[in-house]
Amino acid sequence: MRANRRADTKPEVELRRALHRLGYRYRKDYRLDLGTAKVRPDIVFTARKVAVFVDGCFWHACPEHGRRPTVNEWYWEPKLRRTIERDRNGDALLSAAGWRVIRIWEHQDLPTAIGAVIEVLEGGSEHMSDRR
Template identity: 35%
Template sequence: MGTVYGIVHQVQNGRIDLDIARQNVNEEALHWSSRDLPNLGYFASTGSGHAQLPISSACVRITLLPKTAAWWWGLPSSKRIVASVTEEWLTDDATSRRMRATRSSGSTLELAMRRELTLAGLRYRLQFRPEPDMRHRADFVFIRPRVIVDLRGCYWHGCEAHCIPPKRNAPRWQEKFAHNRARDRRIVKELESRGWTVIVVWEHDDLRVAASVVARVVRNRRTRAANRGSGRRSSFEA
């Protein structure tokens, strides 16, 4: 993941022709990209150069910056661009469309789950970091009962029932999905070790049923906490 800064010279025959001024893409990403874009491997060591990006297969988003002052080397501001490299590898058009549609917040799945949790009478923190020293932002956090709800799309989180890796660069995609699954397990284990109850809701789950489960767990945890505070034993405790 990273950002490439450059100047667009032309867009012709399905290719973006640009000069690279500065970039923040890690070397591993450049290494894998260089399979189909040999010139990109050059930037790993020099940080500048020239490249042609095939629009049809490269996951690249071009955005014109505001027309204010000229860029730092004096080129016309109308030509300034930011090319946001949304993935480490090139892939097919269908996967590119899926990647462009991916949102870190406000997704269709999140909005649907928000609606169900609200109908269940629950109030929550949205996109909240439950532990300050962890980078993970949970989708829904119930702070006092210490309950977390994490949503997982079947594709990016590697659902074993519904995730079908792209055929192009298949080994690398399989490695990515395996890494994502391992990361998710590691995050859940760490949060549980700190006293959080983590409920995972998949894209293929019935969200109404999932919301009812979340509501039951949250209320049970609140009852336990209240009973511990009053010295009474909860009927939910073993």
């Protein structure tokens, strides 16, 4: 049953391609079971325990573009709030389980996004050997 799986977004695909070209191997849309909740980061480096999310500006309320709709507020407000709460909860659970979490806004340019991921990946120099 994959019919309602969300489509990959362009920034997500570009970031994955770029990381792949740089020699990084990862799993995409990999579901992590954290006991009380399941999270599905967009890009997961299982060996290094690094989870990357590429967040849409609207749904995840980016400070620059995540302006709340002024029509049908009663409808949007709780939906958007739930998304943000779920993000925070997921981040907290991941951190508690020893994961490093990277959140990238869909509006960030590719070099910035790649830089952010690589910085975290290479931050733990003891794991350099699993780079292919």
